[in-house]
Amino acid sequence: MTGRADYEERRQARIDRLNGAAEKATAESEVQCRRSHDLVKDIPFGQPNIIGRPALPRLRERSARAMDKAVEADSKADYYAGRAEAAERNHAISSDDPEAIPKLKAKLATLEGQCKQVKASNKAARAAGKEPAPWYTLPYLGKEIRRIKDRIAQLERLDSQPVAEDIHFDGGIIHENTEINRLQIIFDSIPDPEIRSNLKRWGFKWARSEGAWQRLRGSNALHAAKRALGLEG
DSSP: OOSOTTHHHHHHHHHHHHHHHHHHHHHHHHHHHHHHHHHHTTSOTTOOOOTTSOOHHHHHHHHHHHHHHHHHHHHHHHHHHHHHHHHHHOOOOOTTOTTHHHHHHHHHHHHHHHHHHHHHHHHHHHHTTOOOSOTTHHHHHHHHHHHHHHHHHHHHHHHHSOOOOOEEETTEEEEEETTTTEEEEEESSOOOHHHHHHHHHTTOEEETTTTEEEEEOOTTHHHHHHHHHTSOO
């Protein structure tokens, strides 16, 4: 079965991390805002100096810097909160989802039903002399139906193909990790900058948690790994 068994847990953990970052930034913004206020709150208007405290211009500078930090932290909070909200709203079907194929088939059935409904509505509208659905409705649905069918076929091929044996090369190993749905390249030591650049160009990303460069499993993943490593012309 394609996908990761921990997909939903990882998805929720990412949302929780983003919400946590937003809360932390909000708290920092409030701290800096209070600090900005407290630095100058006891200074009478027009008073240039106060005995035992720094000169007023210095206090104003420090207050302004604190307020700048408050604004910056507030912007970070908005950014992370927006990302968390987007992640929660995102209902795109990920190939990492072990239920991807059933979900895609359900989506396909819905789209095909919509397509039949539009065709029937258009036929009835023309018979009654009314305006049919916009011209682009059926082409759009047809394109989506083809795209979903292609994804289902791709995932089914991936499910049916045998797991590739590890490929050893000078300095490391190529490993197909079915548990996390990734093709991994594990090096004996840190690869040089040129190899790292090639890996990125062929869609591989460094995963510190795995100690590997990896990308999503797929029909082209092994080819990409070999090209990135110069094992294939």
